Amino acid sequence: MANVIIIGTQWGDEGKGKIVDLLTRYADYVVRFQGGNNAGHTLVVDGKKYIFHLIPSGILYDNKKCMIGNGVVIDPEILLGEMAELDATGLPVTPNRLTISENAHLIMPYHKLLDGASEQSKEDGAKIGTTGRGIGPCYGDKILRTGIKAGDILDEALFREKLRENVEEKNFLLTEKYQAAPIKFDDILREFLGYAEQLAPFIGNVSVELDEARKAGKHILFEGAQGTQLDIDHGTYPFVTSSNTIAGNACTGTGFGPAHIDAVIGILKAYTTRVGSGPFPSELFDETGDALQKKGGEFGATTGRKRRCGWLDTVVARDAVRLNGITGLAITKLDVLSNQGNLKIATSYEADGKRYHAMPGNIRTVERLTPCYEDIAGWQEDISRVRSIEELPVAARDYVKRVEDLTETPASVLSVGPARDETLLLRNPFE
Numbered sequence: 001m002a003n004v005i006i007i008g009t010q011w012g013d014e015g016k017g018k019i020v021d022l023l024t025r026y027a028d029y030v031v032r033f034q035g036g037n038n039a040g041h042t043l044v045v046d047g048k049k050y051i052f053h054l055i056p057s058g059i060l061y062d063n064k065k066c067m068i069g070n071g072v073v074i075d076p077e078i079l080l081g082e083m084a085e086l087d088a089t090g091l092p093v094t095p096n097r098l099t100i101s102e103n104a105h106l107i108m109p110y111h112k113l114l115d116g117a118s119e120q121s122k123e124d125g126a127k128i129g130t131t132g133r134g135i136g137p138c139y140g141d142k143i144l145r146t147g148i149k150a151g152d153i154l155d156e157a158l159f160r161e162k163l164r165e166n167v168e169e170k171n172f173l174l175t176e177k178y179q180a181a182p183i184k185f186d187d188i189l190r191e192f193l194g195y196a197e198q199l200a201p202f203i204g205n206v207s208v209e210l211d212e213a214r215k216a217g218k219h220i221l222f223e224g225a226q227g228t229q230l231d232i233d234h235g236t237y238p239f240v241t242s243s244n245t246i247a248g249n250a251c252t253g254t255g256f257g258p259a260h261i262d263a264v265i266g267i268l269k270a271y272t273t274r275v276g277s278g279p280f281p282s283e284l285f286d287e288t289g290d291a292l293q294k295k296g297g298e299f300g301a302t303t304g305r306k307r308r309c310g311w312l313d314t315v316v317a318r319d320a321v322r323l324n325g326i327t328g329l330a331i332t333k334l335d336v337l338s339n340q341g342n343l344k345i346a347t348s349y350e351a352d353g354k355r356y357h358a359m360p361g362n363i364r365t366v367e368r369l370t371p372c373y374e375d376i377a378g379w380q381e382d383i384s385r386v387r388s389i390e391e392l393p394v395a396a397r398d399y400v401k402r403v404e405d406l407t408e409t410p411a412s413v414l415s416v417g418p419a420r421d422e423t424l425l426l427r428n429p430f431e
């Protein structure tokens with residue numbers, strides 16, 4: 001029995017999807033614990049392309065149970081759309097395959113409108129560059145205690161009451177603050193009562209189910225979304241997402257006790273990327289940055305936006321190791337670094353004559369950071385066919401070793417290409 005958390009160590013898009021897919025093989029349960037359909041990953045299985053935003057990709061295996069924990073925010077239209085798409089490919093999502101926490105909050109139509117309106121109203125430098133999926137406003141209502149939970153739509157009287165209060169408040173904001181058109185109570189009520197009927201068989205108590213699974217000796221995989229530097233508390237605030245993306249939230253976001261976690265795998269892309277706005281100390285604005293963007297196919301899975309690219313930053317990686325209690329790294333996209341000349345790794349920062357070994361909290365300081373780099377030899381060879389550490393060119397092995405030393409964390413997985421088999425599993429966290 002082992003319970004493993006997978007999280008992103010950087011600004012998201014580290015290639016978690018592939019590693020989750022790899023480790024799902026050893027798990028019985030796969031659980032999302034935060035974020036919503038701002039996340040997204042693409043998997044190609046037997047020549048068929050699947051894009052997941054909410055349902056764990058474990059749904060592709062017929063013997064795995066998938067769960068959406070209380071820490072996730074759910075857009076029912078997107079969730080039902082994903083279920084319908086799976087159904088159409090001959091993979092029906094039945095209640096014995098998926099449980100949705102009754103305590104997960106719902107993204108309502110007004111959350112999406114407010115996300116867009118709030119972004120539009122900001123000056124260019126202040127825009128967060130959100131995915132526009134209503135994530136921030138939905139978590140905002142959760143914290144303000146005015147949110148609507150998945151379980152609430154099963155109780156029509158309760159749902160009507162909560163919806164009425166929200167529509168009144170949101171219409172004030174939409175019309176008075178943002179000069180936008182109002183929303184209609186009846187339209188949302190009708191739409192959501194329809195969703196309630198379809199979702200009712202899936203809504204349950206994720207915490208109880210996970211506890212039973214744990215006692216029965218099952219393996220549980222907790223699948224994080226986004227990355228550590230997008231964490232609402234520990235990231236580059238306010239240029240972050242609205243949830244805790246770090247490993248601690250695997251427990252609060254599902255109702256699972258921390259003492260039962262056995263391993264935390266941190267996904268670390270061999271270089272750094274970021275989508276949306278916000279500081280990024282090791283960002284490259286030259287041809288090397290362009291080359292990484294092109295070779296790495298760095299486009300956001302959810303919005304299709306070009307990702308900003310830069311050198312690996314081990315200040316960020318060390319922050320992630322500390323904040324998440326990472327026990328092993330999965331270093332992804334190592335193949336993209338082949339044939340890029342000599343490489344650099346950021347090992348600390350400087351601003352205003354002061355040296356930083358962790359990301360400072362003050363956003364103005366973060367914006368002024370310049371990275372201090374260490375040069376490291378590159379390699380020319382294509383490494384996508386390498387399947388053991390010994391087959392790697394010496395320079396690539398040295399690069400991995402340097403990352404392990406700088407982060408004081410061993411590599412558990414190396415990924416050298418997008419396909420399932422382009423992977424070196426050095427230490428299996430489930431064993």
Ligand code: IMP
Binds near residue numbers: 135239241242
């Ligand atoms: P939100 O999560 O849509 O509110 O967006 C807030 C910030 O998080 C923006 O910079 C987004 O680009 C970023 N973000 C949200 N989800 C992801 C993700 O899955 N990968 C990378 N960045 C993300």
